[in-house]
Amino acid sequence: MLTIGHRGAKGYEPENTLLSFKKALDLGATAIELDVHLCASGELVVIHDFTVDRTTNGTGGVDQLTLTEIKALSVEGKTVVPTLEEVLDFVDRRCLVNIELKGEHTAKAVTEVMAGYVNSKGWSYDDFLVSSFQKEELDTTFKLNPKIHLGVLTQASVGQALYAADKLAAKAIHPHYGLLTAENVKSAQKKGYKVFTWTVNEPAVIARIKSYGVDGIISDYPDRI
Ligand code: G3P
Ligand code: CA
Numbered sequence: 002m003l004t005i006g007h008r009g010a011k012g013y014e015p016e017n018t019l020l021s022f023k024k025a026l027d028l029g030a031t032a033i034e035l036d037v038h039l040c041a042s043g044e045l046v047v048i049h050d051f052t053v054d055r056t057t058n059g060t061g062g063v064d065q066l067t068l069t070e071i072k073a074l075s076v077e078g079k080t081v082v083p084t085l086e087e088v089l090d091f092v093d094r095r096c097l098v099n100i101e102l103k104g105e106h107t108a109k110a111v112t113e114v115m116a117g118y119v120n121s122k123g124w125s126y127d128d129f130l131v132s133s134f135q136k137e138e139l140d141t142t143f144k145l146n147p148k149i150h151l152g153v154l155t156q157a158s159v160g161q162a163l164y165a166a167d168k169l170a171a172k173a174i175h176p177h178y179g180l181l182t183a184e185n186v187k188s189a190q191k192k193g194y195k196v197f198t199w200t201v202n203e204p205a206v207i208a209r210i211k212s213y214g215v216d217g218i219i220s221d222y223p224d225r226i
Contacts, residue, residue: 002215002217003031003216003217003218004030004217004218005031005220005223006021006024006028006033007199007219008021008035008036008049008221009021009023009035010022010024010028010222010223012202012220012222013221013222015076015077015080016056017036017049017083018081018083019087020079020080022035022091022092023091028223028224029223029224030223031096032096032099033088033098034099034132034199035098036048036049037100037107038063038104039064039104039105040064040066040071041064041065041067041070042067042068043110044068045084045085045086045110045111046071046084046085047083047084048063048082049103051063051064051103053071053074057074057075057082059071059073064104085111094123094124094128097129099129099132099152099197100115100131101131101133101154102131102132102133102135102139105138108139108141108142108145109145111131111142112145112146115129126149126150129149130172130197131149131150131151132154132173132175133153133154134156136168136169139151139153139165140169143170147170150173151166151172152172152173152174152195153165153166153169153173153174153175154175155175155176155177156176156177156180158180159174159176163189163194166194171194172195173197173216174189174195174197175198175199175219176196176198177198178199178200181196181198182213186213186214187213187214190216195217196216198215198218200221201219201226202221207226
């Protein structure tokens with residue numbers, strides 16, 4: 002079972018930063034989850050929201066700011082917003098990287114970055130998992146490169162995720178933990194899908210979700226998994 006650090010180790014360090022990804026690895030995470038958006042100058046930046054307002058000292062839409070402008074912003078006075086490539090270079094294949102396509106039109110850029118790491122930096126497609134709530138982005142990713150492992154994120158139902166996973170040739174479903182039962186986890190796995198669930202932080206809930214036999218748990222506190 003994978004221990005997947007949510008936005009790194011969001012419970013301990015500023016989310017989606019190199020400090021957070023380092024913390025997740027230090028705490029024993031076997032995977033990290035991160036969110037990507039395209040900024041105005043075309044690079045993929047690792048940030049959750051569509052604006053920089055909540056997580057940096059700046060304001061504005063990520064897609065309205067250039068990388069230079071985003072790099073000038075401070076995250077909690079201790080670090081900066083990383084690019085996807087900076088995170089991959091930092092990780093250096095030490096764990097699986099779950100890239101969530103959060104921003105629109107991110108599929109093509111992510112596919113290109115991944116191909117670069119697979120073709121020239123010794124990475125394999127098994128080192129990555131691309132997930133999204135946006136079916137269109139997953140569909141584009143599959144059409145651009147069917148070797149990429151896809152996961153369907155859902156807050157709606159396991160059944161809906163399975164239906165979408167079948168249509169999109171996804172390898173995994175990523176339902177919110179509140180949707181899971183021992184039965185629907187087993188049933189999804191029998192159909193050949195991995196089940197990765199989020200965001201599970203409380204020890205009693207972690208124990209219950211583990212007992213369902215899921216393939217991975219996404220947590221702000223990877224050490225608790
Ligand atoms: O990938 C699981 C989880 O991160 C999805 O929700 O809002 O944290 O991106 P959110
Ligand atoms: Ca996410």
